[in-house]
Amino acid sequence: MSELTLSKALGSGLRRALADDDRVVLMGEDIGTLGGVFRVTDGLQAEFGTDRVMDMPLAESGIIGMAVGLAFRGFRPVVEIQFDGFIYPGFDQIVAQVAKLHARTGGKVRMPLTIRVPYGGGIGAVEHHSESPEAYFAHTAGLRVVTCATPQDAHTMIRQAIACDDPVLFFEPKRRYWTKGEVDEGYDFPLGKARVAREGTDVTLLTYGPLVPTALDAAVAASDEGISIEVVDLRSLSPVDYETVEASVRKTGRVVITHEAAEFGGMGAELAAAITDRCFFHLEAAPERVAGFDIPYPPARLEEHFLPDLDRMLDAVDRVLGRTNSLTGWTA
Amino acid sequence: MSELTLSKALGSGLRRALADDDRVVLMGEDIGTLGGVFRVTDGLQAEFGTDRVMDMPLAESGIIGMAVGLAFRGFRPVVEIQFDGFIYPGFDQIVAQVAKLHARTGGKVRMPLTIRVPYGGGIGAVEHHSESPEAYFAHTAGLRVVTCATPQDAHTMIRQAIACDDPVLFFEPKRRYWTKGEVDEGYDFPLGKARVAREGTDVTLLTYGPLVPTALDAAVAASDEGISIEVVDLRSLSPVDYETVEASVRKTGRVVITHEAAEFGGMGAELAAAITDRCFFHLEAAPERVAGFDIPYPPARLEEHFLPDLDRMLDAVDRVLGRTNSLTGWTA
Amino acid sequence: MSTTLTARTTLDPVQLIDPHGVRQGDEHYDPLVADITDARLTALYEDMVIVRRIDTEATALQRQGELGLWPPLLGQEAAQVGSARALRADDFVFSSYRENGVAYCRVVELVDLARAWRGTAASGWDPFSVNMATPAVIIGAQTLHATGYAVGCVKDGVDSVSVAYFGDGATSQGDVNEAMVFAASFHAPVVFFCQNNQWAISEPVGLQAVRPIADRAPGFGIPSVRVDGNDVLAVTAVTREAVERARSGGGPSFIEAVTYRMGPHTTSDDPTRYVDPLQREEWAGRDPLARLEAYLGLSESEQQRIAARADEAAHKFRTACTSLVDPEPLSLFDHVYATPHSGLARQRSRYAAYLEGFES
Amino acid sequence: MSTTLTARTTLDPVQLIDPHGVRQGDEHYDPLVADITDARLTALYEDMVIVRRIDTEATALQRQGELGLWPPLLGQEAAQVGSARALRADDFVFSSYRENGVAYCRVVELVDLARAWRGTAASGWDPFSVNMATPAVIIGAQTLHATGYAVGCVKDGVDSVSVAYFGDGATSQGDVNEAMVFAASFHAPVVFFCQNNQWAISEPVGLQAVRPIADRAPGFGIPSVRVDGNDVLAVTAVTREAVERARSGGGPSFIEAVTYRMGPHTTSDDPTRYVDPLQREEWAGRDPLARLEAYLGLSESEQQRIAARADEAAHKFRTACTSLVDPEPLSLFDHVYATPHSGLARQRSRYAAYLEGFES
């Protein structure tokens, strides 16, 4: 057990993966000498050599396409995309090749790629550096999509992702890179299992990645008002662990779903639709979504308005409870 | 008024757009001499010249990126993507440039691009030729997404899309290209307005594009059993005309949503979530989705199983009605 | 060497047997094919005859409704056979959809060539059983896979190489250019084999490239050569050179095989809309098989033997193709993931129940 | 001509004033800058001093928390000023994020340079007011926009040209290569201006290109030239030549300006992790300003006048920057669409109501 930042917890997970399996190779822009712009791969090239930790030319399609070729040869490539907004030049290789090759070849060719994507906002960045593109990939059959919220999960899940024989889009909540937490290298759970981050009885607050800490804060604030919120950290977005989600919603009868990505067609849509389908007669109110607006990620000085925060989450909690809003005095 | 195939109705719409506005240029692979692989642009290069109807090198990112440059210069480019599955190499230019330039520049730069995408399955094709990628674009702020189901709509809507000052992803239901129908060049309606394709009182069957005819067939079949289905053809996927949708669902209290795209995170998720949110107390049952499975589009000999058909639609209709299935004798 | 190649590049393509069947001496390339006796050349000729015969059969099968589509290779037999026969079994091929001649040489089962086009499977064979990936339909994507695979060979310390096949149209795609960047940067043992068949569906090569295609590679640091793609001997020679360079640590190479697509793009295409019949006729005079017939002067009985073998292959192909059966409905859900996926498992079981509903 | 350029390309870059301030005669390029008297050269020097001063100020502002980030151009002043000053007002520039020197020459308001980095707007200025698009952050994307714009100029029958600025790292991207394909194919009046500053963040140019970058264009059919990017006169000369070629119907050109990024990639970067101090020092000896100082031998008073103007600009920049105010919350929803969008309108009104809730 040691206390690590989420970034270092990922780094230690990558180190373990590199040490445990010599077919693991890391590929990305600036991941070598520099250790990545978020220093996740810091020191790994020095330790494992340029053959295992490869700085790549500046072309995302090229990087992912080359990783596909390495996977054909039996490697397990771990690709770092520098920022969320730079994944799109590689979209075709991901959607048309990585996602489909196993099915295309009747299971003959495995694509055990892990594609690491620092994502989300809240870091005061310029355009293309704060996006949440997870829904594109969750909608793409053949991919698994996961995201971590704590250093422990970061460490455990990156190792799970690399060990998985399917391609995994691994979304890292960049504004939580410097969050610290205990990390036990031996801790494990099944890939795809959701986590009840806080138990509660009145409302289920369903989230993942960067908003998990915010949701927990909201739960604390609500408890001061006598509202008991259960916070579920999904961890996996494809597949979704509906067993855990259903159990929570059946208990509370009310659900608020929150993420940074644009609301329209985001993960919240799928979650709300599936929950309604599975728990219709248990629902006291329609699932509420608290998400980014349907706009390009705004300039930094406006991002606090874009990002779901404690107030907007509690506002939605009040709405599913049919309560006058405790903060704004505003009724649904 | 004349009777045209959907393909020819699009062609006549393009011809009108080219004739009416000399800033309109058509760009794509094989759209010139060949007239496009679906012959939608047949004869247009001969009529308007290679300057207005441009065969482009084989690179989707290049085509869309160049269209962006032409839009900077005040043109209204109409891009043809040869098949749905070939849009991904252009995804970055669409998502990071086309969708965002207007917002990025505070409204100074307009992107009146129309990107035509023959989409969907049912034509017995090989891989990458039968996809339904509309949800990716509907989730992308800054884009409009529309799709037509009849020759009349095809003609009217392609002209609306080209006239629109926003970028429009225009999805063409390729397996309906040869459907014939009356086309009145003078007919018009507001872009984005949904259409009640058939009135009914028991269940709303919500769909768009290639499945509209199938939904209408299902409504006819259901009426034989005394079930009255209202078929709503959305036409626009971003934005969705919720006014029309809500009116229908409030009347019927039951809704089935159907599309070819994979269910998970597809348009059906957004529609089900939004309808639940807006009509919760009018709903007698959870919205049902009848969609493609969460798999890569299958080989041709299996596509009949992948594509929502009349039986699967009616099966879902029975489920929202809480009825024993009339076809399969199977209860929800 | 790279200078020699570059010089050839823009000027006359390498040619060892001309369209009339006359052997052209070449100081540089002759030694590379010194072992190719007339007997071996006859074997290459036989390959080409068989490949063409299967291709014709496939087109017929498509016309008869037995295949959904077929992309004919007519005219490109020498480019495909000549290059594929220059490879070792442990080399790995990444191709596009038209490389049925290459696949034949990799010993892909004939029936496997038909699966995807008949629609009974997404692709035809186990890539590892023949060391050839199934076709990439997304233009150019496979060139990056080949580059990655080649880098993997170096990592593994083996001297296998990879070959990427693609068309003239593909050279416009970002991926193909990125593949050259990456291959040069990692000194990857990969051979880029471009069949310039003059067309990308209806678009002439001039729309994709204003200079000879082979001229592009040197700027990326990759030696290139232009070869008469209808001359099986010359294609063998330049491919051997490139493969040997890759195998011996010399890095990537680029080959432009200048050839012609004598048929339609696919059986769905109508080339009369855009092909100048005079141009096609000119290329008919450069047929890859005809020149070998002239050069080898095979006896009638030898010709008949080969034709019989080709007919036999075609027959086998037809029988196997038409007896391919439709897959089970629930196989839809197979192999989407290598490990269990709860969402898909649920969809599968619901669909199974739905199908059962019809039965009962 | 293309031969001349190609020859230069791989060998010595065009240089008219060497690092010591010595004028180098050049038969071909001297006539192209014959009109650039010492007075005009002094004006270019002044531009560079001001641009460097603003850049330094911006870095200081970032350190003080007034800007979120800044990408310094230190060392690249000659490449930017020399090229931008070779353009006409009606030409159109598509750049990346580091081209603040170019923007300065396009007469972008100083305050507009700060907006995006301060986070008060997604980008800084009205592209049509200065004929320069706001920066493309996605590497390489703008090269295609420039190509499309250039083709639009031809369609419109005007002789304006477009210029695409990008870095050495960008040359690996598919888009940049596709831009060359399309530009060549459409004979577009576009100038590809690559500032090879030796780095893509921490990656040395050798990872992106094993040959000089300028060598790549000829293979696409685009003449190219390699120029000493720290020599403002030489940069002006080669840019004028390329622009003139484009303007007169000669099609696209490619310029590789060989320079050096003397600062960090951005203010967030730590170049001590990867830059060899000796290499940096070597490049310090090739400073673009120093060599002009040596060549022009400006009087102290002239130097002071220029420094004062630069300080004034820096002051103006600082004041304008720090007084930029945060946008209104509801402006979030502005300009996402040019025409009404019902979904967004609803979101806006709900958020407005939500915000009102706090007020009451």
Ligand SMILES: Cc1ncc(C[n+]2csc(CCOP(=O)(O)OP(=O)(O)O)c2C)c(N)n1
């Ligand atoms: C990304 C992508 N865009 C478009 C297509 C449609 N398409 C299929 S083949 C083809 C032409 C390819 O030409 P070329 O590369 O010369 O190969 P050839 O068909 O001549 O063998 C096109 C445009 C595709 N398959 N993939």
Ligand SMILES: Cc1ncc(C[n+]2csc(CCOP(=O)(O)OP(=O)(O)O)c2C)c(N)n1
């Ligand atoms: C598509 C994409 N991938 C990655 C990045 C992250 N990134 C920003 S700048 C940069 C390096 C660019 O190098 P170069 O093109 O040489 O320009 P320079 O910064 O040296 O001016 C990278 C990798 C990006 N902005 N866009």
Ligand SMILES: [Mg+2]
């Ligand atoms: Mg071709």
Ligand SMILES: [Mg+2]
């Ligand atoms: Mg650089």
